[in-house]
Amino acid sequence: MNTALNLLHLLTPESILVETILVVLIAGLFKATAQKRNMLLSLTLIGGVTAGAMLIFQPHYGNIANGMAVLDPLTRFIKVVVLGLSLITAVYAVQSNIRQHFAEYLALILFTAIGMMLLAGTENLLMIFIALEMVSIPLYLLAGFLKQSSASAEASLKYFLVGGVSAAFLLFGISLIYGTTGATSLRDLAQSAPAVTRDPLFLAGLVMAIVGFGFKVAAVPFHLWAPDVYEGAPTSSAALIASGSKVAGFLILAKFLAIGLAGAAGSAASSQLQPGWLPLLAVIAAISIVVGNLAALSQSNVKRILAYSAIAQSGYMLLGLSATGGTALISVLFYVVVYALTALGAFGVVLHVEQRRGGSQLHHFEGLHQSAPGLALCMGVFMISLAGIPPLAGFFGKFYLFAGALGSASQGGNLGLLWVVAIAITFNAVSLYYYLIVLKHVFVTPATHPAEPVTRRNAATFVTGLLAVSVFAIGLYPGVLLDPLRAAAQAANRKPVTAAPVQPK
Amino acid sequence: MITLNDYLLVSGLLFALGFAGVLLRRNIIIIFMGLELMLNAANLSLVAFSRFGIVNGLPNYNGQMLVFFIITVAAAEVAVGLAIIVALYRARQTTNVEDLNTLKF
Amino acid sequence: MSPILFWIFSALMLGFGAATILNRNPVASALSLVVSFLGLAALFFGLDANFIGVIQILVYAGAVMVLFIFIIMLLDLKAEQRRQINIPALLGGVAIVVAFTAQLVTVIRSYKAGNEPFAAITPNLPDAHNIGMTLFANYNLPFQVIGVLILVASIGVVVLSQRELK
Numbered sequence: 001m002n003t004a005l006n007l008l009h010l011l012t013p014e015s016i017l018v019e020t021i022l023v024v025l026i027a028g029l030f031k032a033t034a035q036k037r038n039m040l041l042s043l044t045l046i047g048g049v050t051a052g053a054m055l056i057f058q059p060h061y062g063n064i065a066n067g068m069a070v071l072d073p074l075t076r077f078i079k080v081v082v083l084g085l086s087l088i089t090a091v092y093a094v095q096s097n098i099r100q101h102f103a104e105y106l107a108l109i110l111f112t113a114i115g116m117m118l119l120a121g122t123e124n125l126l127m128i129f130i131a132l133e134m135v136s137i138p139l140y141l142l143a144g145f146l147k148q149s150s151a152s153a154e155a156s157l158k159y160f161l162v163g164g165v166s167a168a169f170l171l172f173g174i175s176l177i178y179g180t181t182g183a184t185s186l187r188d189l190a191q192s193a194p195a196v197t198r199d200p201l202f203l204a205g206l207v208m209a210i211v212g213f214g215f216k217v218a219a220v221p222f223h224l225w226a227p228d229v230y231e232g233a234p235t236s237s238a239a240l241i242a243s244g245s246k247v248a249g250f251l252i253l254a255k256f257l258a259i260g261l262a263g264a265a266g267s268a269a270s271s272q273l274q275p276g277w278l279p280l281l282a283v284i285a286a287i288s289i290v291v292g293n294l295a296a297l298s299q300s301n302v303k304r305i306l307a308y309s310a311i312a313q314s315g316y317m318l319l320g321l322s323a324t325g326g327t328a329l330i331s332v333l334f335y336v337v338v339y340a341l342t343a344l345g346a347f348g349v350v351l352h353v354e355q356r357r358g359g360s361q362l363h364h365f366e367g368l369h370q371s372a373p374g375l376a377l378c379m380g381v382f383m384i385s386l387a388g389i390p391p392l393a394g395f396f397g398k399f400y401l402f403a404g405a406l407g408s409a410s411q412g413g414n415l416g417l418l419w420v421v422a423i424a425i426t427f428n429a430v431s432l433y434y435y436l437i438v439l440k441h442v443f444v445t446p447a448t449h450p451a452e453p454v455t456r457r458n459a460a461t462f463v464t465g466l467l468a469v470s471v472f473a474i475g476l477y478p479g480v481l482l483d484p485l486r487a488a489a490q491a492a493n494r495k496p497v498t499a500a501p502v503q504p505k
Numbered sequence: 506m507i508t509l510n511d512y513l514l515v516s517g518l519l520f521a522l523g524f525a526g527v528l529l530r531r532n533i534i535i536i537f538m539g540l541e542l543m544l545n546a547a548n549l550s551l552v553a554f555s556r557f558g559i560v561n562g563l564p565n566y567n568g569q570m571l572v573f574f575i576i577t578v579a580a581a582e583v584a585v586g587l588a589i590i591v592a593l594y595r596a597r598q599t600t601n602v603e604d605l606n607t608l609k610f
Numbered sequence: 611m612s613p614i615l616f617w618i619f620s621a622l623m624l625g626f627g628a629a630t631i632l633n634r635n636p637v638a639s640a641l642s643l644v645v646s647f648l649g650l651a652a653l654f655f656g657l658d659a660n661f662i663g664v665i666q667i668l669v670y671a672g673a674v675m676v677l678f679i680f681i682i683m684l685l686d687l688k689a690e691q692r693r694q695i696n697i698p699a700l701l702g703g704v705a706i707v708v709a710f711t712a713q714l715v716t717v718i719r720s721y722k723a724g725n726e727p728f729a730a731i732t733p734n735l736p737d738a739h740n741i742g743m744t745l746f747a748n749y750n751l752p753f754q755v756i757g758v759l760i761l762v763a764s765i766g767v768v769v770l771s772q773r774e775l776k
Contacts, residue, residue, distance in 0.1 A: 007751055018758060025765070065748045104769045111762045118755060126571050130752050133578050134759055137585055141766035144589050148774070150596040154605050156589050161536060164582065165527055168543035171575060172520055175547045175568075179513075179554035180723075184567045201721045204714070507616045509724035512653070515620045517718050519627055519650075521711040526631030528703040534636050534682060538643050541674070542627050545650055548666075556657040557724070562732035564658065566744045572662050573741070574749075576669050577756050581763035583674050587681045588770040594685050 010062045010069050013051040013079070017114050020047025021107045028103020037102050041094050041459075044106045048087045048113070055079055060491075067123030067185040073488035074329075078120040078251050081337055085244040086113035088344055088463050092236040092351055095460040098145060105145055111138040112240060116248035123186040123259060125174050128252055132170070132216065135245055136163045142237035143229055155232025159241075162215055162225040170212025176205025186260035193261055206261065206277055210284075213256070217249045219318060220288040223311045227299075230307035235354055238303065239347035242310055243340035250317055250336045254329050257281075257321065281322035286420050288315030293427040296434045302350055302360045305434055306343065309386060312431060313339050319420055320401040330485050331404045335397035337481060338385070338474060341467055342394060346382040348464030349375050365438065367447025375461060376442050378468035383435040385471050388428055393474035393481075398428065512553035520546035533590055533600045537583075544579050548572045616656060623649030636687045640678045647671045660737045 008015065024043050030036065055076055062071035090109050098105050115134030122128055140163065144156025180202040183189040196202040211222065218226040230238045257277055292312030299305045317339075320332035350360050352375055357364045369376035385394035405421050474481050519542055526539025555568025594600060622645065629642035647670045654663035718724075745753055 004750065007754075011751075064751065068748070068751050100774060101769045104765055107765060108762070111758070114758065126567075126574060126749075127752055127755075129571075130574060130578060130755055130759070133582070134755060134762070137582065137759065137766070138762050140585060140589065141762075141770065144592055144770060147592040147596065147770060150593075153589070153593040153596045157533065157593050157605070160586055160589050161527075161533075161540075164537075164540045164586070165543070167582075168520075168523070168540060168547065171544060171547040172550070174571070175550045175554065178568060178571070179550065179557070180721075182558050182565065184571065199721070200717045201724075204717045506727050507613050508727060510718060510721060511616065512657070513718045513721065513724060514715065515624065515653075517714040518624055518711070521707060521714060522624065522627045522631065524710065525703075525707040528707060529700065530631060532636065532687075534678070534687065535631060535633075535639055538630050538639055538678070541643065541670075542630065542646070545647070545670075548662075549650060549653060552654055552657050552659045552662060556659065556731070557728060559729045559731060562730065563735070563740070564731065566740060569659055569662055569741060570744055570749050572659075573665065573745070574752055574756060576662075576665055578759065580669050580674055581760050583677055584763050584767050585770075587677055588767040590681065591684065592770045600685065600687060 006062075006064055007069070010058070010064055010071055012058065013054045013083075014114050014117055016047060016051040016054060017110050017117075020044065020051070021110050023047070024103050024106050024110070028101075028107075037094050040103050040106055041090060044090050044110065045087060048083060048090075048110070052080055052083050055083070065124075067187055068127055069118075069121055070123050071121060073491040074485075075121045077484060077488045078247065078333070079117045081340070082116040082120060082244050082247055083113050085247065085340055085344060086110065086116070086240065088467070089236055089240040089244070091459050091463050092239055092348060095355060095458060096234055096236045096351060097355070098234060098236070101145075105142070108138040108142050108145075109240065112142070112244065116244055119248045119252050123255065125178065125184045125186070125189075128256065129167070129171065129174065132252070133167065135248060136167070136216075139237070139241055139245060142240065143233035145237060146234050149232075151232040152234060155229045158225050159229045159233075162222075166212045166215030166222070168212075169208045169215070173205045173207070173209030173212060176201055177209065180205065186255065189260040190262060207280065209256070210277060210280060213249065213253045214284060217246060217253065217314050217317075218311055219284050219314045220291040220311060223288070223292070223314075226311060227295075227304045227307040230310075231301055231303045231360075235303070235347055235351045235360075239344050239351070242306065242347060243344040246310070246314075246343075247336050247340045250321075250332065254321055254332060258329065278322050281318050282417065282420050285315045285318035285322060286423050288312060288318065289424050289427050290315075293431045293434075296431065299434070300362050302353075302362060302365065302438060305438065306346055306350070309431065309434070310343065312427070313386070316398065316401060316424060319405055319417075319424055322405075322417070322420075330482070330489055331397075331400035333485055333489075334478075334482055335401050337485075338393040338397045338471070341474075342382050342385050342471055345378060345464050345467035345471065346386070348460060348467065349379045349382070352461060352464070362438065362441045363448065365441040366445045368442045370447060372461075374465060378464050379442050380439055381468040381471055383439050385475065387432045387435040389432075391475045393471045393478070396475065396478040509553055509557045513550055516546045516550040516553065519543075519549065531601050531603050533593075533602060536602070537586055537590070541579065541583070544575060548575055551575075616653070619649045619652040619656070622646070623653065636682045637679070640675060640682060643678070644671050644675050647675070658731050658735060658737070661741050 024040055027040055027043060058071060060073065086109055090106055093105055093109065112135055115131050118134060119128065119131035122131060140156055140160045143159050144153050146152035178184055180196050180199055181189055181192040183192050214222040229241065233241065261277060289312050292308050292315060296305050296308035299308060317332055317336055320335060352372065353364050353368065354360050381392060385392035388394045388398040402421050402424065405417050523539040523542030523546060526542065527536050530536050530539065551568045551572050555564045558565035590600065597604065626642040626646040626649065630639045630646060633639040633642060647666065651663045651666040654666055
C-alpha cells in the first residue's frame with residue numbers, strides 16, 4: 001500500500017503524461033481538420049507543461065525499491081530537458097506532412113517522453129532495459145509513421161532490426177553482469193563489481209552491454225542505421241531521435257558506467273593500459289570522430305550530413321565520458337544538452353525547407369537567405385555552434401570537454417588521453433568544411449528554385465528561432481546552463497542515500 | 506553432474522546461433538526469428554544464474570523477474586516488428602533485406 | 611535435472627534453433643522455432659523455474675508463434691528463390707560469427723565459479739506464490755510500465771497495419 005502511494009507521489013509527472021495521452025487519443029477520434037491538429041497540439045502542450053510544473057514542485061529526493069525509481073536534482077533537470085525537447089518535436093509535427101492519425105503521432109511522442117523520463121530516473125538494470133524499450137518502440141513507430149512512403153517504412157525496419165539486436169546484446173550483457181555479481185541495482189553493483197573486475201565472464205558482459213548502448217547512441221562501428229533512419233523517417237521523428245533519445249541514452253550510459261561500474265574502469269592512458277570500460281570507450285570515441293566527420297564530407301543530403309555529424313558528436317561525448325572517468329558528468333551533460341538544442345533547431349530549419357521546396361538535398365537550401373532570412377540566420381547559428389566556433393554554445397561545450405579530458409589525464413601524472421584529444425581537435429577542423437558547405441548553399445549560392453510565397457510565421461519557425469536564441473545566449477553566458485547543472489550535480493552527490501525521505505520497504 | 510557452465514555454454518551457443526541468423530540470412534522474418542533466439546539465450550543464462558545464486562533454498566528471484574519482463578517486452582516487440590514488416594511489404598512487396606536500397610549514399 | 615535429459619533438451623533446442631535459421635521455407639522455420647522454444651521451456655523446468663517455464667510455453671510457443679505464422683500466411687511468403695550469393699559478405703559474416711562463438715565459449719569455459727554443482731533447493735517450492743509476491747512488492751513500477759508499453763504496442767500496430775481509406 002505504502003509502496004503504491006510512494007510510487008504515485010514520485011511519478012506524478014509521468015502519470016499526468018499518460019492521462020494526457022488518453023485525452024489526446026479520445027479527442028483524435030473526431031473528424032480531421034487543420035483546426036483539429038492545432039487543438040490536439042494545445043492539449044498535448046497543456047498536459048506537457050502541467051507535467052513539467054509538477055516535476056518542479058516534486059520532493060527533492062526519492063528512492064523506491066532500491067533504485068527502481070530515483071529522484072534527485074540532476075535527474076529532475078534532465079527530465080525537464082527531455083520533456084521540453086519532446087514538446088518542441090510535437091510543435092514541429094504540426095508543420096510536417098503527417099496528415100492521418102495525428103493524435104496517435106502526438107501520443108507516441110508523449111510515450112517516448114515518458115520512456116526518457118523513466119530512463120533518466122532509474123538506477124536498476126531491469127528498469128533501464130524496460131525504459132529503453134519504452135523509448136525505442138514508440139520511436140520505431142514514429143520512424144515508420146508515413147507508411148505510404150517506402151523510405152519511411154524502410155527506415156523504420158532498419159531502426160527496428162538494429163534496435164532489436166542491440167537490445168539482445170544489452171540483455172545478454174546484463175545477464176552476465178547479474179550472474180557474476182548477483183546485483184540488478186546499480187548501487188549494489190558498485191559494491192560487488194570491484195571483486196570481479198578480472199573475471200573474463202564479467203568483462204564479456206560489460207563489453208556486450210557497451211555494444212548494446214553503442215547501438216543506441218550510434219557510435220562507430222554500430223552507426224550504420226543512423227543516416228538511413230534520419231533520412232527516411234519523417235523529419236519531426238528524426239528530430240526526436242537525434243535530440244531527445246540521444247540525451248537519454250548518454251545519461252543512462254553515464255549512470256551505468258559511473259555509478260555501477262566505477263570500480264571496473266581500467267585505464268586508457270597510452271602508457272598504462274588496463275582492461276576495463278575506459279579504454280574501450282576511448283577507442284570507440286576516436287573511431288566515431290574520424291569516421292563520422294570523414295563520411296559527412298561526401299554527403300549531399302542535409303539530413304545525412306546531420307546524421308554523420310551526430311555520429312561524430314557521439315564520439316566527442318564518449319571522449320568526455322572516458323576522460324572524466326565518470327567523476328565529473330557536468331561537462332558531458334552540458335555538451336549533450338547543447339547538442340540536443342542545436343540538432344533540434346537544425347531539424348526545424350530542414351523541416352521548413354522540406355515543406356516549402358520538397359526535399360532536403362543541399363540544392364534545396366540555395367538562396368534560403370532571400371526567401372526566409374530569419375531561418376537562414378538560425379541555420380547559421382546552429383551550424384557554427386555544431387562546428388564549435390566561439391562565441392556560440394557549441395564552443396564552450398567542446399572547450400569544457402577537451403579541458404576535462406586533459407585535466408583528468410594529468411591527474412594521473414601524464415597526458416594519457418592526449419592521443420584522443422589530438423584526434424578530436426584535428427577532425428573538428430575537418431568538420432568545419434561540411435558545416436560551411438551547408439552555409440554556403442544557404443547564404444551564397446543564388447536560388448535556382450522558383451520563388452516561393454513569403455514565409456508566414458508559424459509555431460514551428462517561432463520555436464526554431466527560440467532555439468537559435470537560446471544557443472546564442474548559452475554561448476554568451478554559459479552559466480545559464482552550467483550553473484543549474486553544477487548545482488544539481490553537487491546536490492545529487494551530497495545526497496545521503498539512506499536518508500532519502502521516501503524509503504523502500 | 507550438470508553444472509552452471511554447461512547451461513551457460515548452451516546459452517552462449519544459442520546466442521551465437523541467433524546472431525548467425527541475423528547476420529547471414531536475407532529474409533526479414535528469419536532475421537527476426539534469429540533475434541528471438543538471441544533473447545531466449547539471455548533468458549536461459551538468467552534463469553541458470555538465478556538457480557545458481559540460491560540463498561536459504563530459495564533461488565535469486567531477481568533473475569527470474571528479469572526473464573518475466575523480457576518475455577513480456579519481447580511479445581510487444583514482436584507485435585510491433587511484424588506490423589512494420591507488413592507496412593513495408595505493402596509499400597515494397599518484398600521481405601528481403603537486399604531489396605532495401607532506397608536509402609543509399 | 612538428470613544429465614541425459616539436459617543434453618536431450620539442449621540438443622533439441624540447439625538443433626531446431628539451427629533448423630530455424632537454415633530453412634528456406636519460412637513456415638518450416640517458424641515450426642522449428644516452436645520446438646526450440648519448447649526445449650528451452652523444458653530446461654527452465656529443469657532449473658526449478660516452473661512459472662517461467664509455463665510463461666515461456668504460453669507466450670512464446672503460443673502467442674508469439676501464432677503471430678509469426680499469421681504474418682507468414684498473410685503475406686503469403688513462399689520458399690525463398692535461390693539468389694546469387696554474395697561470397698565476400700557471406701565469408702565475412704561467417705568469420706564474425708565463428709570468432710564471436712569461439713571467444714564466448716572460451717570465456718564461459720574459464721568461469722571457475724560455474725564448475726561447482728547447484729546447491730539444493732527447497733522441495734515443493736511455492737514458485738508462483740513467491741514470484742507474485744516479488745512482482746507486486748519490489749517490481750511494482752516495472753509491472754505498471756509494462757502495461758503502458760503494451761498500450762504503445764497496440765496503438766502502433768493498429769496505426770501501422772490499418773489500410774487507409776482513400
